[in-house]
Amino acid sequence: MKKIRCDWKSNNEKLLDYHDNEWAKITHDDRLIFEILILETMQAGLSWLTILLKRENYRKALDNFDYEKMANYDLKKENELMQNDGIIRNKLKIESFSKNAKSFIEVRNEFKSFDKYIWSFVDNKQIVNKVDKMSDINSKTNLSILISKDLKKRGFKFLGPVTVYSFLQATGIINDHLNECFAKYL
Template sequence: MCKRCDWGTNNELMMKYHDEEWGVPLHDDDKLFEFFVLEGFQAGLSWQIVLNKRENFRRAFDQFNPQKVVQYSENKIQELIQDKSIIRNQQKIRACVNNAQRFIEVQKEFGSFDKYIWGFVNHKPIQNKFKDLKELPAKTELSDLISADLKKRGFKFVGSTVIYAHMQATGMVNDHLVNCYRYTEVQ
């Protein structure tokens, strides 16, 4: 059996996410927006809760298409607030609509969200060398910097911890433990 990061052994869904997605450098704007939304909904919750509802979120938020999300009316927002298949946090739902607008603005300014966000790491993943889950930070000076820049641009639910989780998920940092078989695969 392969050695994987301890958090990725909880159940089949977490194993699949760990083995196939987490830490893989991601450069597709639509997928970056998806993770951006999901990480925002995770704030204060476990990733397992969000991951369990991921397909429901995709359906509810038009496959995370920012061009569609930005057009959500108050009626659509109220519909989402009543949708028991997702996390029904009004502030997070409204933040998602707001962030779609901010996301599009960044795309226009930089040519893509990918160019903007990956610019913070000079367009290549930071290779950490952690041996134990206890070593993984919840946030870093870099996530503080990115968070501050996003807030300045009007984004919501983009605290430093949320941003560091986004960096981990999208491969901006390689936080697989060095003894995890994925560590060298995502470099």
């Protein structure tokens, strides 16, 4: 029997695996949350598949998304990353790595974890939307606008409302799987 999935218009195995095993799955692991946050900032303006195909390259280039190490990235490291053809070489986004890592650490220090901070916006309850077709899914909401403003106030870069909404989906804070998708309640 064929699995019914969200209609992402792709048969790419990596994307299907991501859909089946990661997307909208709740995570409370700050390291993974930070990885997703950085990958979402890199995705802005590109397809998610492009980022997924480079994910391992990012892990190698960015010290496995160790925010403590990334907070100390300097001009030498940024120049090294600009030469790395395994990642997207957007100068402004690369320059944001250190700032976002520092801001992430500041939030962790204030709230004891980034997880506690981000889940506080939804009272620690996953939002499960009723989605009949992909066109029903929002690209941003009042929630993503609110969080984006708060993140920017805290010094984060490249986290507008659309990117934040994608981040909320990716970390399982929002579940936008189609109602008939087998992964909706896994």
